[in-house]
Amino acid sequence: MASPEHHGSGPATYLLIAVILGVVTFIEFGLIQFPQAWLSSIAVGITLITLSVGKFVLVVAYFMHLKDDQNTYSGFFSIGMVFALGTFVVLAILFTVPSVVNTLRESIKAQTDASAGHGEELHGLPEELLASIESGGYSRETSVILDIPRPKDQTVALTPPAVDASPAFALLETPPLFASTGQSGTTPIDDDGGDPSAQATPGFDAERGAEVFGGSCSGCHQADGQGIPAAFPPLAGNLPTIFNAGGRSYLINAMLYGLQGEISVLGQSYNGVMPGWSQLSDEDVAAVLNHELTSWDNAELLEDFVPIEAAEVADRRDAGLSPNDILGLRGALDLP
């Protein structure tokens, strides 16, 4: 029982395994470093995963002696592996929910359009629900809208959410964007504006503002504009202070160019990054700012509020500022 060599593996076996492990590692290196035209990237991906599973098994079976050792050890280790893979799969499924969310959003939108005028009733609860599901993950949709230069396509099957989310999202966001850039003279969403009950605050397109906010802002700042403590600053109670301190143009700049660095909001300090949203149309930037300035009791705090116009946004498009410049502009404001 205590005999050292009862496993049957000696230095010769170990050397053979070591050579195989080394060779496989350099094959993997070669596959990446010298890509072959006749090998599709899917084939390379599958090969790489197979090779690494092979290496894994060789080390466990021979170096860790599981092949010839007591089954109890294999049993315990297998339980761990099953749990690990289970965690993996469950995480992947959980984060596929956004595609479900987007499908739901699409059907709500369809219903709203079908029964024009009753939109607000339909929006109420489901919107809230969707927002709460979405807020579980940071920048899930923003990465889609921003059209970030992705280093590579996702080939690992476990990471489909961003790709899944885009078609549904495009259906919601793209048409207005095209309409407003293509024909800036006419209002793109006329049929909504024609409904008298939908316009609570005159002077700007409140519904469009809420729509852009739901798609682009609520992921971080949350549906109720409260942000997330220490991570994303609140807009509720905060934006009026900025506006009243002469921050009208600062708010537009922050929307277009983003903001980076340490700031203090309502007594809490934040050190993060907000991306710029220059890909939104002038109308959308104005609409979402007006929406934010007049929502969550913000309107009561405002002094001398005149809705922001799309033309004001257009005037600041060519400033070419950086998120750090915006931090400087913020410092120049007379904030309490």
Place this chain on the structure above:
Amino acid sequence: MSSHAQNTHSDGHLTPQGYRSTRLPDAKLMMWIFLASDCMFFGSLIGTYLIYKNRSLEGPFPADVLDIPVTTVSSFVLLMSSFLMVLALHSLRTDNIPRFRLWTFGVAFFGSIFLGFQVFEFSAFVSEGLTIQQNLFGTTFFTLTGTHGIHVTVGVLWLLAFLIRSFVHPTSSKDAVYLEVAGLYWHFVDIIWIVIFTVLYLIEFV
């Protein structure tokens, strides 16, 4: 009471090395259970990395900073340290103490080289603007590889302690089970790196 004692005795596996009714050395069984739990730990860290993959708003992005040639060399070093580890265990089992010391030192040395590569990699990333709070890639990358690096560090210290002890206390094949336990840990750290090397580094460039 007495029958219990008798059973233990008749099993004949209650030795200084801790044999019990499982007829398995406690230390070794304990290590396998620990490794099973560590599997789940790394499983969730790798899962988190994959979920946040391609979700960073700002650069640097993985393809900007990851260096395949350098990481291939460090992966190779870690694999070969595993080879030295089984040689060390084999030498101790056959009471070849000088060889056992040589190979054990080799494992710790190769492990240190791997850590050196990681220090180099981390500082290069930071100089290119990738810190743990820069973006989601930075956060998940440093958390995962940093946790792995800590595991390697613990392994190196463990093996060095084993090596130093062999000069202070007489060490023989009777102690092999303890070196085997340290070896299991070491090989586990190695297989985790096999997964990380493929999933984080290679797949990025497919």
